[in-house]
Amino acid sequence: MMNQVPEACIVLFGATGDLAHRKLYPALFQLYQKDKLNEKFAVIGTGRKELTSEQFQEEVRQSVDPNGKYAQETVDTFSSHFYFIPMDVSDSQSYRELKELADELDSKYDLGGNRMYYLSMAPRFFGTIPTFLKQEGLTETDGWQRLVIEKPFGHDLQSATELNEQLLQSFPEESIYRIDHYLGKEMVQNIQVIRFGNAIFESIWNNKYISSVQITASETLGVEDRASYYEKSGAILDMLQNHMLQMAMMVAMEPPGGLDPKLIRDEKVKVLRSLRFYNEDEVAKNIIRGQYKEGTMNGKEVPAYVNEDNVDPQSKTDTFVAARVFIDNFRWAGVPFYLRTGKRLATKATEIVVQFKKGPMALYHENSDNDQPNLLRIHVQPDEGLSLSLNAKPQGDYPTLLPIDMSYCNNCENEMNTPEAYEKLMYDCLVGDSTYFTRWDEVALSWEFIDGITNAWKNKDIPLYKYTSGTMGPLEAEELLNEDGYTWWNPTTVKR
Ligand SMILES: NC(=O)C1=CN([C@@H]2O[C@H](COP(=O)(O)OP(=O)(O)OC[C@H]3O[C@@H](n4cnc5c(N)ncnc54)[C@H](OP(=O)(O)O)[C@@H]3O)[C@@H](O)[C@H]2O)C=CC1
Numbered sequence: 001m002m003n004q005v006p007e008a009c010i011v012l013f014g015a016t017g018d019l020a021h022r023k024l025y026p027a028l029f030q031l032y033q034k035d036k037l038n039e040k041f042a043v044i045g046t047g048r049k050e051l052t053s054e055q056f057q058e059e060v061r062q063s064v065d066p067n068g069k070y071a072q073e074t075v076d077t078f079s080s081h082f083y084f085i086p087m088d089v090s091d092s093q094s095y096r097e098l099k100e101l102a103d104e105l106d107s108k109y110d111l112g113g114n115r116m117y118y119l120s121m122a123p124r125f126f127g128t129i130p131t132f133l134k135q136e137g138l139t140e141t142d143g144w145q146r147l148v149i150e151k152p153f154g155h156d157l158q159s160a161t162e163l164n165e166q167l168l169q170s171f172p173e174e175s176i177y178r179i180d181h182y183l184g185k186e187m188v189q190n191i192q193v194i195r196f197g198n199a200i201f202e203s204i205w206n207n208k209y210i211s212s213v214q215i216t217a218s219e220t221l222g223v224e225d226r227a228s229y230y231e232k233s234g235a236i237l238d239m240l241q242n243h244m245l246q247m248a249m250m251v252a253m254e255p256p257g258g259l260d261p262k263l264i265r266d267e268k269v270k271v272l273r274s275l276r277f278y279n280e281d282e283v284a285k286n287i288i289r290g291q292y293k294e295g296t297m298n299g300k301e302v303p304a305y306v307n308e309d310n311v312d313p314q315s316k317t318d319t320f321v322a323a324r325v326f327i328d329n330f331r332w333a334g335v336p337f338y339l340r341t342g343k344r345l346a347t348k349a350t351e352i353v354v355q356f357k358k359g360p361m362a363l364y365h366e367n368s369d370n371d372q373p374n375l376l377r378i379h380v381q382p383d384e385g386l387s388l389s390l391n392a393k394p395q396g397d398y399p400t401l402l403p404i405d406m407s408y409c410n411n412c413e414n415e416m417n418t419p420e421a422y423e424k425l426m427y428d429c430l431v432g433d434s435t436y437f438t439r440w441d442e443v444a445l446s447w448e449f450i451d452g453i454t455n456a457w458k459n460k461d462i463p464l465y466k467y468t469s470g471t472m473g474p475l476e477a478e479e480l481l482n483e484d485g486y487t488w489w490n491p492t493t494v495k496r
């Protein structure tokens with residue numbers, strides 16, 4: 001089979017870091033194994049550590065095959081494409097050496113000047129590196145140049161705008177690939193297919209038939225060793241501004257005119273344009289913030305957020321956020337979207353639940369305790385799949401109701417084969433498909449919305465509710481839904 005992926009040199013800034021080792025090398029290795037990487041490829045890793053290329057190759061081998069599961073020859077051949085340059089990214093001098101090596105590998109592997117620059121670095125370097133890349137002539141080759149930027153992209157609209165303006169001095173918008181790894185998840189990408197590939201869903205996907213939408217991304221982990229970052233971001237910047245809004249856009253967007261990235265991203269951004277922005281009083285009514293207290297998880301005592309390493313004991317950082325948002329357009333007018341995410345919650349799971357309205361007349365419900373609404377659950381993780389809750393008649397009894405589920409499991413057969421988000425995203429970037437990367441207008445609008453909330457939190461005395469670790473967040477988040485006659489649907493497993 002012809003390999004469609006172009007030859008390329010991947011220059012990875014932050015090659016000695018956690019993300020590179022845990023996600024990026026395994027992702028590239030999977031692509032390599034699946035013949036989804038052109039055999040003409042080279043990776044240049046950079047970091048301040050004084051590694052030789054041989055030592056770097058050993059790190060890569062350890063990262064992709066820690067247990068010696070794969071054929072030695074495959075792992076060795078793969079890692080032989082990796083080279084290392086120790087450099088401080090704030091020193092322009094070191095970019096000259098980088099350029100020399102990149103040019104040399106370009107000839108050695110016949111890479112056509114194609115370059116993917118991946119910034120897996122602390123965000124304070126996101127602006128500097130592209131500036132130096134251009135200044136030192138690394139962007140002047142015969143091939144394409146793409147810039148992959150990790151999160152967070154700014155910390156508010158102003159900082160994101162400044163960063164973006166800086167990037168645009170060196171790379172045009174169409175060459176900037178902003179990562180939101182949730183967009184690389186199988187079931188997040190599947191939302192589009194479920195919606196637009198099934199007439200039965202698309203025809204009822206509106207406020208006539210849908211009563212509410214819930215998106216939960218719950219985590220069991222606490223802040224771990226990331227306090228210096230998390231103290232400034234909290235759940236709202238860490239998860240709501242990006243992953244949660246992106247999932248909401250996928251659920252709410254209009255059908256695109258085709259599968260071109262521009263058409264899809266145009267539709268996504270229109271959702272944000274219709275998002276109801278809140279004034280400070282509305283923030284207080286519609287957004288609940290929380291912070292975890294100590295608790296017991298899996299039989300182990302876990303500390304309160306304020307007692308975690310490097311966290312200010314007086315910290316007001318939100319480790320939980322629940323939001324009621326509205327998309328004021330014809331399709332969604334009046335339908336609340338409830339988004340919630342938090343750390344140290346009861347389960348690690350992400351699920352989208354579309355709740356349908358009841359029929360016009362309750363023929364069977366009166367005599368039944370099992371009066372459940374129809375729910376379409378999109379299980380994003382750890383289970384990947386879809387289930388539809390319906391009502392049927394129990395054997396023999398009549399006219400009571402029996403809740404039943406129809407389900408599809410996407411990763412039950414062979415869990416290992418589900419491509420990791422980073423695998424899909426790196427592949428997409430190599431082939432120049434920007435569909436599942438965030439475009440500047442989406443990022444700007446999502447910051448504008450989030451800034452409204454964080455400013456209200458700064459200016460108004462809005463409570464930070466404490467919740468016990470191992471629960472699903474503060475009671476006030478439950479009350480937010482109860483006000484509207486709903487309750488949260490906790491993530492479930494897909495029936496196998
Ligand atoms: N880790 C994760 O799970 C996730 C990370 N991200 C994002 O990915 C990015 C990287 O995160 P992560 O890998 O965890 O970070 P790490 O702190 O583990 O790695 C940082 C990397 O930057 C390098 N570095 C730091 N300063 C310099 C410098 N002055 N010059 C050259 N290299 C430098 C370090 O190399 P050295 O030590 O050799 O100097 C190291 O390779 C961040 O933007 C983060 O937000 C996003 C989602 C998840």
Ligand SMILES: O=C1O[C@H](COP(=O)(O)O)[C@@H](O)[C@H](O)[C@H]1O
Pocket residue numbers: 151219238239350
């Ligand atoms: O971006 C982030 O995502 C992770 C959760 O990602 P998942 O794929 O494990 O669901 C979160 O833990 C982290 O705080 C955040 O920065």
